[in-house]
Amino acid sequence: MAGLTDTEWRRIESPFGQPSDELLFGRLGETQLVFLPRHGRGHRLGPSGINYRANIDALKRAGCTDIISVSACGSFREELPPGCFVIVDQFIDRTFAREKSFFGNGMVAHVSMADPVCPRLGDALEAAATESDIFHVRGGTYLTMEGPQFSTRAESFLYRDWGCSVIGMTNMPEAKLAREAEICYATVAMVTDFDCWHDDHAHVDVEAVLKVLHDNAEKAQKLVAATAPKLAGRRAVCAAGCDRALEVAMITAPESREPDVIANLDAVAGRVLR
Numbered sequence: 001m002a003g004l005t006d007t008e009w010r011r012i013e014s015p016f017g018q019p020s021d022e023l024l025f026g027r028l029g030e031t032q033l034v035f036l037p038r039h040g041r042g043h044r045l046g047p048s049g050i051n052y053r054a055n056i057d058a059l060k061r062a063g064c065t066d067i068i069s070v071s072a073c074g075s076f077r078e079e080l081p082p083g084c085f086v087i088v089d090q091f092i093d094r095t096f097a098r099e100k101s102f103f104g105n106g107m108v109a110h111v112s113m114a115d116p117v118c119p120r121l122g123d124a125l126e127a128a129a130t131e132s133d134i135f136h137v138r139g140g141t142y143l144t145m146e147g148p149q150f151s152t153r154a155e156s157f158l159y160r161d162w163g164c165s166v167i168g169m170t171n172m173p174e175a176k177l178a179r180e181a182e183i184c185y186a187t188v189a190m191v192t193d194f195d196c197w198h199d200d201h202a203h204v205d206v207e208a209v210l211k212v213l214h215d216n217a218e219k220a221q222k223l224v225a226a227t228a229p230k231l232a233g234r235r236a237v238c239a240a241g242c243d244r245a246l247e248v249a250m251i252t253a254p255e256s257r258e259p260d261v262i263a264n265l266d267a268v269a270g271r272v273l274r
Helices: 051-062 119-131 152-161 175-178 208-234 242-248 259-264
Strands: 004-009 025-026 033-036 066-075 085-087 089-091 137-138 141-144 166-168 184-193
Touching: 004 066, 004 141, 025 208, 033 184, 033 242, 051 175, 066 085, 066 119, 085 208, 089 208, 119 137, 119 184, 119 208, 166 175, 175 208, 184 242
Parallel strands: 066 184, 085 137, 089 141, 141 166
Antiparallel strands: 004 025, 025 033, 066 166, 085 184
16 A cells, blocks of 8 residues: 555464464554455455454454454445445344354353444544545445355345345454454445346446456555544543443353463453453
8 A cells, every 4th residue: 555664464373263364564654554454365265264253363462453344345225336435333244154252151251232333433434535535425234144155136135125235245243353352443345336136237246346346446545544544643442432342241250261261362352351
């Protein structure tokens, strides 16, 4: 990305397995950024093959306090055409083949997901998109499907009836894990197609998606570059409580916690467990 300096790829080890790739560390002005290619460089990993737990754990170990997820998606709304950026505020999780929590037997925790997106990050993204003259919409529901196939027409109409705005394959359980790791999280969904509900548009295919993706790439970098300085002066605590999500989530009594499980949570939940 233009303007990114002092760049270095680093491998971050995680007790939850291998992250998708090495992490790219760099600086944009006075702001330190870390980039993790979700599918790995060269797009080696399918949506169900991504180790979401290792990715979030690695970002936590790298010192990340805010995550901006930039993702391709399909649209369920005429007013959200290809090229539109949607700063979503809600999710529906329809995945079924992924590890969705850092916690489980031996250390149980239940975090709130009522408001899964950090409003501070949403505000910063909205302001940056406006300043950068990027066509965007604030608010909307992102439905995460398992994939890797695209929707059937019946599914597409069903999700429209549910009131969903966009559909993708990657933002769950990513958002849930970010909340468990007490990292502020927001998604920018870049619309590439109208899924398959729209009779006036061709059905979604990879060639069409890639064309719009390439058109969106420059805008996405522009958006991140404009957003990063707005996040540099964050307050000590998140007003929405994203960075304190575990304080009322732990339920397993201290004497009943499994040491091996606790050891794996040193980065994700170490602040609370200590």
